Amino acid sequence: MPRNGAINRERILATAEHLVIEKGFAATALDEVIEGAGTSKGAFFHHFPTKLDLAKALVDRYVTADLGQLQNALSETAHLAADPRARLLAFLRIFEDGADELMSEQSSCLYVSTVVERDLLTAGTADRIVDAVVGWREPVAGLIRAAVEAHAGHERGDDETNDDGNADGVDADALADHLFVTFEGAFVLCRATGDAGHMRAQLRVLRQLVDHLVR
CATH class of the missing domain: 1.10.357.10 (Tetracycline Repressor, domain 2)
Known part of the structure; x- marks a missing residue:
């Protein structure tokens, strides 16, 4: 894992939390989370293999x-x-x-x-x-x-x-x-x-x- 993996994971979670609170979990697309967190799909799925894992x-x-x-x-x-x-x-x-x-x-x-x-x-x-x-x-x-x-x-x-x-x-x-x-x-x-x-x-x-x- 990259040395900044923990920081990247936290940024993903912070972004996802804001989006889910505002829109609901079902209405929040993973692409929105990835874009908002400024990360890549590979890095996202490294931390959260599925949307349920993210939840x-x-x-x-x-x-x-x-x-x-x-x-x-x-x-x-x-x-x-x-x-x-x-x-x-x-x-x-x-x-x-x-x-x-x-x-x-x-x-x-x-x-x-x-x-x-x-x-x-x-x-x-x-x-x-x-x-x-x-x-x-x-x-x-x-x-x-x-x-x-x-x-x-x-x-x-x-x-x-x-x-x-x-x-x-x-x-x-x-x-x-x-x-x-x-x-x-x-x-x-x-x-x-x-x-x-x-x-x-x-x-x-x-x-x-x-x-x-x-x-």
Whole structure:
């Protein structure tokens, strides 16, 4: 492989991601990707023998970056661990404050572009999206449980939880998934209306709802 093979592969993936998000996977021709990446067909097929291979690499790259953003936000708020409510709200605020920059970089989400393609679903390409959902759910639910249990313990003077394992009746897993749902739904709303401001607005509403639950 040429010494710059990794750079060439990354350029192909970056170009393909932009095109797929804008047009959809089925409507994106490989020739468009090759031309946009400024590479040759030989170099392209060296890295991605089939279009399905490209799709799997795209989703894997996107999931890795997505989970990386999650870990960054967890790290940035780790110093607030002694105050679970403050940490949870600060964690959510990171994404709210970054919403405008996010929407300036992309108009939609690769997850949306992937799950609407039946061929990609049947080929298992969306399996990595499930990894992302679970990857977000578990740590975010942990933040929520800590915040709710701290609030409930303060109110009762103990640390009891309800029989269903959720402190104060809050389904932490479902609420954690709601962050993921808010992102994806806001992408659709922004794309449909042409107003990128919906992303920040929806993340703000989610933070306010969570704030009310753990107050």
